[in-house]
Amino acid sequence: MNKKKATATLEAILFAMGDSVDISRLASVIEEDVETTRKYLEEMTEKYNKGNGGIMLAWYDNAVQLCTKPEFYDDLIKIATAPKRYSLTDSVIETLSIVAYKQPVTRAEIERIRGVNCDHAINRLLELDLICELGRLDAPGKPILFGTTEQFLKSFGVRSVDELPHPDTLVVEEFKQQAEEEVQLSLDI
Amino acid sequence: MNKKKATATLEAILFAMGDSVDISRLASVIEEDVETTRKYLEEMTEKYNKGNGGIMLAWYDNAVQLCTKPEFYDDLIKIATAPKRYSLTDSVIETLSIVAYKQPVTRAEIERIRGVNCDHAINRLLELDLICELGRLDAPGKPILFGTTEQFLKSFGVRSVDELPHPDTLVVEEFKQQAEEEVQLSLDI
Amino acid sequence: MAIPVTLEVFEGPLDLLLYLIEKNKVDIYDIPIVTITDQYMAYIKAMEDRDMNIMSEFLVMAATLIDIKCRMLLPKEVNEEGEEEDPRDELVQKLLEYKMVRFLSVELKDRQLESGFNLYHKKNIPPEVASHEEPIDYDALIGDLNLAALNDIFQSILKRQEDKIDPVRSSFGNIEKEEIDISLKATYIEAYTREHKRFSFRSLLEKQGSKAELIVTFLVVLEMIRIGKVTIEQKENFSDIIITNNDDNNERIDLAQIG
Numbered sequence: 001m002n003k004k005k006a007t008a009t010l011e012a013i014l015f016a017m018g019d020s021v022d023i024s025r026l027a028s029v030i031e032e033d034v035e036t037t038r039k040y041l042e043e044m045t046e047k048y049n050k051g052n053g054g055i056m057l058a059w060y061d062n063a064v065q066l067c068t069k070p071e072f073y074d075d076l077i078k079i080a081t082a083p084k085r086y087s088l089t090d091s092v093i094e095t096l097s098i099v100a101y102k103q104p105v106t107r108a109e110i111e112r113i114r115g116v117n118c119d120h121a122i123n124r125l126l127e128l129d130l131i132c133e134l135g136r137l138d139a140p141g142k143p144i145l146f147g148t149t150e151q152f153l154k155s156f157g158v159r160s161v162d163e164l165p166h167p168d169t170l171v172v173e174e175f176k177q178q179a180e181e182e183v184q185l186s187l188d189i
Numbered sequence: 190m191n192k193k194k195a196t197a198t199l200e201a202i203l204f205a206m207g208d209s210v211d212i213s214r215l216a217s218v219i220e221e222d223v224e225t226t227r228k229y230l231e232e233m234t235e236k237y238n239k240g241n242g243g244i245m246l247a248w249y250d251n252a253v254q255l256c257t258k259p260e261f262y263d264d265l266i267k268i269a270t271a272p273k274r275y276s277l278t279d280s281v282i283e284t285l286s287i288v289a290y291k292q293p294v295t296r297a298e299i300e301r302i303r304g305v306n307c308d309h310a311i312n313r314l315l316e317l318d319l320i321c322e323l324g325r326l327d328a329p330g331k332p333i334l335f336g337t338t339e340q341f342l343k344s345f346g347v348r349s350v351d352e353l354p355h356p357d358t359l360v361v362e363e364f365k366q367q368a369e370e371e372v373q374l375s376l377d378i
Numbered sequence: 379m380a381i382p383v384t385l386e387v388f389e390g391p392l393d394l395l396l397y398l399i400e401k402n403k404v405d406i407y408d409i410p411i412v413t414i415t416d417q418y419m420a421y422i423k424a425m426e427d428r429d430m431n432i433m434s435e436f437l438v439m440a441a442t443l444i445d446i447k448c449r450m451l452l453p454k455e456v457n458e459e460g461e462e463e464d465p466r467d468e469l470v471q472k473l474l475e476y477k478m479v480r481f482l483s484v485e486l487k488d489r490q491l492e493s494g495f496n497l498y499h500k501k502n503i504p505p506e507v508a509s510h511e512e513p514i515d516y517d518a519l520i521g522d523l524n525l526a527a528l529n530d531i532f533q534s535i536l537k538r539q540e541d542k543i544d545p546v547r548s549s550f551g552n553i554e555k556e557e558i559d560i561s562l563k564a565t566y567i568e569a570y571t572r573e574h575k576r577f578s579f580r581s582l583l584e585k586q587g588s589k590a591e592l593i594v595t596f597l598v599v600l601e602m603i604r605i606g607k608v609t610i611e612q613k614e615n616f617s618d619i620i621i622t623n624n625d626d627n628n629e630r631i632d633l634a635q636i637g
Contacts, residue, residue, distance in 0.1 A: 004241050007241065007243075008241050008242055008243040008258075009243060009261055009264045010243070011242050011243035011244060011266060012242075012243025012257045012258060012261035012264065013243070013245045013258075013261070013264065013265055013268055013269075014243075014245065015204075015243060015255070015257055015502065015505075016257045016265050016269060016502050016503050016504065016507070017268070017269065017500070017501060018498065018499050018500045018501040018502055019498075019501065020196025021268070025268060026268075028267075029264050029268050030264070037635070049219050051198050052196065052197050053197055054196075054197040054198060054199070054202070054204060054266075055200060055201060055204050056496070060495060065498065066204070066498075067204075067496035067497060067498045068201040068205050068496055068497040068498075069201060069496070070206055070493075070495035070496055072197065072198055072201035072202075073495040073496075073497070074199050075201070075202070075218055075219075076198075076201055076202060076205055076497055077547045078211070078217075078218050079202055079206070079214060079218050080202065080205040080206055080497055083494060083497065083498075085494055088487075088490070090389055090483065091389050091390075093486055093487055094389060094479055094480065094483050096483075096486060097200035097479050097482035097483045097485075097486050098479055100477075100482070100486070101287070101478075101482060107458055111477060113472075113475055113479060114389070114390055114392065114476070114479070115390045115391050115392040115435065115439065115472070115476070116389070116390035116435050117435070133230045154493075154494070154496075155490060155493065155494050156486055156489040156490050157489050157490075157492055157493025157494070158489065158493075164482075164485075165482075165485060189249075201497070204497075204499055205497035205498075205499055206499070207499040207500055207502050230500065242492060252423070256502070257502070257504055257507075259504070259506070262506055262507050262510075265503070265507045266507055266510050267503070268508050269503050269508070270507065270508070270510055270512070275514055275515065275519045276519065277519060277521075277523065282523065282528070282531060283531055283535055285528065286528045286529070286531045286532040286535065287535065289528060289532070290529075290532045302535060302536075302539060303535060304538075304539070317514060317519065318514070334586065340516065343516070344516040344517075344519075344520050345520070345524065345525050346524075346525075346526070347525060349415065
């Protein structure tokens, strides 16, 4: 399939499917390898972004989805139903960030890090489809492993989990600086 | 709203709504009169039709809708419809063999031979076009007579039903004897 | 150190601990355990009326702090590599990890505020596509099945059908309802009684064919006892009954009595 036809086909499929579609599935339809398909999709993304249309391509890990550009949100909600926006409590957000950065992660590990029982927060996140069960850890009791969902990427405007700032580099660096600046109170025993 | 922004907004609305939208409603969102909106939409239609995209604008009286261009239906089928896995279960094969060798045969006769209800198997075979209704038996209730189809002959490489190997009466006699001996044996014990 | 009048709501014991460390402007790597523990305990006291489940988590942290406080008073422990172990290390690691989580939470919150302004649409499959039926691949459907196999299957069904029929009993032919003529039976038993004079009830029964005949025979004998045509004797329970003909009584059996 030539590039022009492939691109049009990709648009047609993404439009019809509505949901996100794995790049590998798209590749099989246009009979190209995943790399080429990814390249086509990247070019489409650029074209949508630069163009004068109202739609764009959203990326989630290894899947893509068509959606409206955010700048039309205000006009759109005059006529379309606005997507629900949840305000998450601090404890829920904290739990979500642990899942996002430590996934796959067990309930016990989340609770160890937060130092409190997280049943409520985990249930809320499952309910909002921001996290999901990924499987079970091969350890005594076969604890459930949690991970983030595509809805998480959507809600937080993240293209991929890898895109999240990595705590080890960024944060530790910041902490070190803080430590240098902080006044040292010698409150020794 | 300038024309460029209006056009993009229209695309975004039509995308988000999915369904057809009245031109008058679209006009109110872009704050233009219906005539101007219609003109914009006509220009969009032309652009979609001439362009290399996979989507187009469909018109219904006073409404429009974004949809997939029909030339991509074949590709869409590859991904949108789950490929059906056809297979024959033992009970379907048994029923088929009875129809093949006993045709024309009624449902009651098939069930008498198999000793179980055959509704499911018969329906499946009809659906697969391996058997068909040949007519009705001139008997109380006018039961349907089943027989094998052209497709059956084609699939099994037979030119005519007469070519089917018939289990000769000798074999059936042999079965009877065997059965008698077996029972006799168990009575003697 | 004074306690603020308004109590902040803390997400957990680590949150409170972190708050205290930040408030005291101390390096997280060098926590002044005594000061922090005192302040921590003061907070817990002020929070006493809170949920016991939440309180217990704070108390575990307080206990940990006191444990560290104690261990710091003792001579320093040395690990396998000969290095001095700081009892605060574990807590420091925990706090650092928690601090990172808090940082990420803020990051996520910001991102959430900026995103979610895209609208999606639901599946929009054209009806022509949705109603598409893939042609049946008969080669794949039939697979290894061929005429010979179909024939084998048909024959095995026939065999199974034969097996279901019990050939011995089915050769008996039809079983018809037996009509027992009571008067015939009565005449027969009277003749038998006259002939044998004294005989065993069991031997009489043994001569009867069906269950119905047995019943009728029993009824006839009962009637004969009633009219005194025969007398019976039995040595003990369940032993054979001996029937004796009373020659002098020639009364006929009233069949209506047996009916």
